[in-house]
Amino acid sequence: MSPFNVEKEITVMKIIIGSKNPAKINAVKKSFSGQVAEFISVDIPSGVNEQPFSDEETIKGAINRAVGALTQGNGDIGIGLEGGVQETSHGLLLCNWGALASNEMEPIIAGGARFLLPEEVAARLRAGEELGPVMDDYAKRQNVRKHEGAVGIFTNGRINRVEMFTHLMNLLVGQFTYQRER
Numbered sequence: 001m002s003p004f005n006v007e008k009e010i011t012v013m014k015i016i017i018g019s020k021n022p023a024k025i026n027a028v029k030k031s032f033s034g035q036v037a038e039f040i041s042v043d044i045p046s047g048v049n050e051q052p053f054s055d056e057e058t059i060k061g062a063i064n065r066a067v068g069a070l071t072q073g074n075g076d077i078g079i080g081l082e083g084g085v086q087e088t089s090h091g092l093l094l095c096n097w098g099a100l101a102s103n104e105m106e107p108i109i110a111g112g113a114r115f116l117l118p119e120e121v122a123a124r125l126r127a128g129e130e131l132g133p134v135m136d137d138y139a140k141r142q143n144v145r146k147h148e149g150a151v152g153i154f155t156n157g158r159i160n161r162v163e164m165f166t167h168l169m170n171l172l173v174g175q176f177t178y179q180r181e182r
C-alpha cells in the first residue's frame, strides 16, 4: 500500500456536560479549546437539594452530575458543575464546585471562587429560597444564573459566571492531564 493511503484515525473526545445552562456549557467548551472534541449537554439531576447548603452537598451534586453525564451520554469525560452556599462565622459564602469523571480514574474535583453574599440575599436563602430567582429579583434582571451570575453582579462585572466556571474547569482539566501523564 502506498504510504499516502494510510488512513489516519482521528479520535474525537466525547465530552458530556451535565447541564443545559449556557454559562456552564460555554465554560466547558473554552477549557477544551484547541482539542478535537465533541460536546453534548444533558440535563442530569444533581441528586442533592436544588440549593445545596454546604461545600459537602455541593461537591456531591457536582460528582453526581459528572458521573451521570459520563454514563448517560456514554462519553469519554463527564463534567458536573454545581453552585451552592456555605454558612460561616462571617456570613453566607457563595461556593461553586466542579467534577470531572472519566473511565480512567476516580472523579476529580475542584472549587471555584468564593465570596460573601449580602445579608439581605443570605437571609432569603436561609428562609428556603433558591439563589437563582433571588438574584433576578435582587438585580432586577432576568436569568442572571444563565448570564453574568451572582458573581458578575457582586463583582460589578469584573468576573462573570462563565469566567468563574472556566477557571474551575481549567483546574479540573489540568489535574486530569497531570494524573494521566504520570
Ligand SMILES: O=P(O)(O)OP(=O)(O)OP(=O)(O)OC[C@H]1O[C@@H](n2cnc3c(O)ncnc32)[C@H](O)[C@@H]1O
Pocket: 018, 019, 020, 021, 024, 050, 051, 052, 081, 082, 083, 084, 130, 131, 132, 133, 135, 144, 145, 146, 148, 149, 150, 151, 152, 161
Ligand atoms: O441548570 P443548572 O445546571 O441546574 O444550573 P443552575 O443555574 O441552576 O445552577 P446550580 O444548580 O449549579 O446552582 C444552584 C442554585 O444556585 C443558583 N446559583 C448558583 N450560582 C449562581 C449565580 O452565580 N448566579 C445566580 N444563581 C446562581 C442556581 O440558580 C440554583 O438556584
Ligand SMILES: [Mg+2]
Pocket: 050
Ligand atoms: Mg440548578
